[in-house]
Amino acid sequence: MTPQDMSARIVRYGELQPCKTAFIDAHTPGSNQKENFTIIGGGVSESADQHVHITIPHGFNIGAAGQPPRCRNSLHSHRTAEVFYVLKGRWRFFWGRWGDAGEVTLEEGDIINIPTGIFRGFENTGTDYGMIMAVLGGDDAGGGVIWAPQVIEDARDHGLVLGENGKLYDTKKGQSLPEGVKPMPVLTDEELRDFPEPTPAEVVPNFVARYWDMMSLADKAPVQVIGEKGMLRDRPGFEVGLLNHNSATSDMHSHDRPSVLMPMRGHWRVTWENGERGEAILAPGDTMSVPENLRHTAQPSMTGEASLFHVIATDDPAGPTRWTAEKDRR
Structure with missing residues (x-):
């Protein structure tokens, strides 16, 4: 693109x-x-x-x-x-x-x-x-x-x-x-x-997940905040992850469905390639929709605090959260 x-x-x-x-x-x-x-x-x-x-x-x-x-x-x-x-x-x-x-x-x-x-x-x-x-x-x-x-x-x-x-x-x-x-x-x-x-x-x-708890876990690898194996274990039809300076990489990857990048802190350089290479800088409050099957990567573009939320849909139905579902089964 x-x-x-x-x-x-x-x-x-x-x-x-x-x-x-x-x-x-x-x-x-x-x-x-x-x-x-x-x-x-x-x-x-x-x-x-x-x-x-x-x-x-x-x-x-x-x-x-x-x-x-x-x-x-x-x-x-x-x-x-x-x-x-x-x-x-x-x-x-x-x-x-x-x-x-x-x-x-x-x-x-x-x-x-x-x-x-x-x-x-x-x-x-x-x-x-x-x-x-x-x-x-x-x-x-x-x-x-x-x-x-x-x-x-x-x-x-x-x-x-x-x-x-x-x-x-x-x-x-x-x-x-x-x-x-x-x-x-x-x-x-x-x-x-x-x-x-x-x-x-x-x-x-x-x-509830606290920012600095997420940031601490994201020092080792991207942390799944909401998901089947997330800090908040739930399957609401999408997953939410968090990256920071230490867990962001330059490795290109893609998803089989659209995903969304939302910086919380710092400026992030998003690079993509699909026949030709492109890039954009995202700031806190910006929202970027990444097309399905587009190879891309996101990295902080400067030193200092940096964090970015990542959202992608799953095959789970969009319906009751885990707490409500458990109550319904009782």
């Missing part, structure tokens, strides 16, 4: 196009300043204003959320995996029907693989604009977002109505539900009983 071909598969951090009306809580005080980014795949945005940077199917979606201090994302759930790593700032992740079953604070570089089937939210608790990068399982990301009932009710009080078609309608702009489209029903008490409330002791050791 030529550098021109590959440039269409690189999304620079500074070129990310935000959507401020992506979800039902876009008008709700405390959540009305967040920005949603859809980088690869359709994502789960409920707004027609959402820009998608790369539409090529990868078996998963890549997105991001940017929020000023004390801005939060309301309680919701997904049917497939939702993985975040903190690019900038300090973030509090909380979960449960009312968001009080447990919480954990993540620093820059930390990663969380939030169990499916529970309500979760997150808040920027830092002192500046923060950014978290996200991986959602499946090309259709499980068909959308499941909101806690109070989120839908609060949104309606502030002019936003979610249709059963999964699309938002802003009554402040004179919009209304189209004929034949009913409002998205809120979950019943019986349905809500199917949403468990795990304790921090169940979630944190099994679904």
Whole structure:
């Protein structure tokens, strides 16, 4: 592939196009300043204003959320995996029907693989604009977002109505539900009983990996962070790995499906060859989609701290995470 071909598969951090009306809580005080980014795949945005940077199917979606201090994302759930790593700032992740079953604070570089089937939210608790990068399982990301009932009710009080078609309608702009489209029903008490409330002791050791633990392990070889043999043992339909200065090599390799490179720290030189040789420099916050069967390698381009997340789909179905699957078997 030529550098021109590959440039269409690189999304620079500074070129990310935000959507401020992506979800039902876009008008709700405390959540009305967040920005949603859809980088690869359709994502789960409920707004027609959402820009998608790369539409090529990868078996998963890549997105991001940017929020000023004390801005939060309301309680919701997904049917497939939702993985975040903190690019900038300090973030509090909380979960449960009312968001009080447990919480954990993540620093820059930390990663969380939030169990499916529970309500979760997150808040920027830092002192500046923060950014978290996200991986959602499946090309259709499980068909959308499941909101806690109070989120839908609060949104309606502030002019936003979610249709059963999964699309938002802003009554402040004179919009209304189209004929034949009913409002998205809120979950019943019986349905809500199917949403468990795990304790921090169940979630944190099994679904959170700390940056410096990953970096220490990556000194010997690339570390599998999420995967069948990963630090976080799970099979959500994709794997996440981490490289650093010591585990990056110049050996060319390829995959039989598209993969994604996401620098966390440092600048990385990605080199590829397919008839002709090309290269690009990636910085923290950049996202690069590497085509299937393209021989390539990634190496830090300078001294100092360097780390890079690598994401690739697996043959596992995009569905419940290990914790939820184990609960279902009991």
